[in-house]
Amino acid sequence: MGQYSHLQFFRHTPNAQLAVYFSSKNINLGIDLTRLKETEAEMILKAFTQLPDDQQAEIEAEFQDVNALACEGGIAALIDESRFHDDDGFVEAVAAIDGFHSKVMWAFLEKPTYWRGASMFLHADNVSPSFWKKRNDLPNLPPHVDDEDIDAFAQAISQYFYSQQGRGKNCKVEPYRRNDKEYFFAYPEDFAQSGVEWVSNTLKTLAHHPAFEIIFVYSESEGSLDIYAPKNTKVVPELQRHFAKTILKLEALKDGSIDQRVYDLAPLNDNDFEFKLEAVEGISSVVVTRMRLTLKQGSRRRIMLEADTKNNSKAVYDLLGELTLPKYHITQVGVKVTFDALEGKRTKTRTFNITYPNSCALNYDGSDLKIRKMLAESGIEPKAE
Template identity: 40%
Template sequence: MARHYSTKSFFRHMPNALLARYFHERNLFHKFDFAAMKEGNPSALFEAWLSLPNEQRNAMDSEFREIFDMSCDKGFTAILHEADFQFNDKAALSDFVEKLSALTNHYERAMITFLEHRNCWKVATLFYHADTLPYWRKRKNLPQKQAAVDETSIKHLETLLSEYFHYTEGRGNNCVVETYRRGELDYYFAYPEDYSRQSIEWVDGQFDCRPHNPAFEVIYVYSQKEGSIDLNFRGNYKAIEPLQGMFAQAILKLDELPPNPIDTRVYDLDPLLQKSFDFTYTPASGIESVVIRKLRLSSRVHKGDRITLEADAENDPDAVLLLLDRIKASLPMHLYHVTQVDLSASVKIDAEKPAKKVSFRITYPNSCTLKYDEVDLKLRNMLEASGVEPKELESAAA
């Protein structure tokens, strides 16, 4: 379920003592009695907040939104990953992890990190952002070379990206690339200049249009161990291979991008039509149940002919299959196969909280909306154990 931010709700979830620390460090609300304010009832603080000048509130609200975003499982994981890089002393790292883990909730963990460990904060927010992005494009078959992180190589990548977008799309006059290490992976966050825009906004109480030059994102994640690049770019699909080639040239020092082997993996979705089909998972995974919410059947004979079945699987896990049974009498099933399925999984993440609902879609031949964070990897393992998730073809034995 999507999380929605509001300042008052943020105050409600954050312990009063941490709110006091935040504001006192900014020389605000020293006379406000945070200790007397009832936890979870920030009405008085919110009134005081509204009395601040807009410019001052806007700057802090931006930080609150960032802390709010990081107040979740993915945010905490990103903090721990960056802390593992930042702390050279294993004992200090262990103390840091134990300190955060002992706190009551992720709101406290995020705020403590923001207040006390700013060296971890910025990069952790970038990792979190990358973890939430869909539609990554993987390129394999690359040599397992160490990624270059020197200033000259970074400048080279910036220049290649800037020139490409300038001459093909008329944007990208400037570009900045930042690189960070996360475990065995190298992250490259590129920010080319986008088209100039006018946004309708309030400035000092005046409603007006204001021009500005935003940036757009190109994110690379390189695995030396796998010899692969994961690319996230929300733009023209034709740009994918050139963008991969620029990384290979500037960072891996390759003369050209190696051929991309055809992905022959295929999801086998037809077994899901059988009532006897069971999803396979272990109690240790935290997965409590998996149900089919929607099926799409495509004709094997007439291209483009499709039938979509959707039912309330929350009240009856077999609702979609029961609906299918009712139409089988008039539908020649041998002329159709499953090309898309929407699933809903119930996953226990925190022993003290209700299970989380995770919805995802699989589309034939090899597309899946699951990401590669901790929870989604468990669901991918579940699909593999169930015979649905495609496996990599093993190379022939020598």
């Protein structure tokens, strides 16, 4: 989503929904939203800015939350959360509503218990794959997620960071189940900070205690644990052990390593290579748009090939064939996936890079999951070296 704007938000959200929202908070804007045209967003903005500052701040925070989920990924996260609540009618209901903002505002008003989980899922989905550290050799044990288990996990994280770094005195862990995976969002207390803030119409320097974030994603069926710990990657092995002890009830965890599987890019060197599109419904074409070649002789000698594939899907390969090159490895490819066009909608595409050994700029939700399955069927998926 782009930068939030009140005016843009009012333009995208139906007046009838805004009327329900303000009515639920017993706020009178002094205008009848149901009688306004959908194009008269300026009048709503003018009325909104007449509200007291504290009310505006509270509403703005909620509107920004709605705006953040008003996208395809946000809808997918809400659907995943609805499945946890066994709400079979949610998908049909949200599909009948036009526009992302309308869909999300409806969910905000009608399904408030879904909100926190969906927001957290979308946040995790937006983390770059390169930031996740994966271990895939854990025993296939069910996670323990009762209150006392979550409290013990939070206490273990707190004690570790407080003893090692002098921060993390307090910690909260929020667990969520998403399909067949368990998500744990941990918030240890960070070092105290001070900043300049506006309090009403006065500029003040205020001290506060922010939290830093760690995300754990566990799959019992895969025996895998993904950890997102920005600026704390060195402590990932310790975090794995604390997770295993408190959530999996393992007294000891053997020394392990980050997932060392690699993407096999060698097949892409063949001009006749074809991606297995029939393996997944909804994908109409896959094109290699660029290649990075690392020469076998010498150190850090690379060649980047890029060509216009709009009218020639093999343009990169044609360019490669025109060159006389020493021996090389393919260490990165740019890929463009085009999905089947849906009636009345623009054709969707997804462009991403795969980089040797094990970096792929795809997430693990929605259309990206389809692409990952296609890559697996095509023989490009990570394999143990």
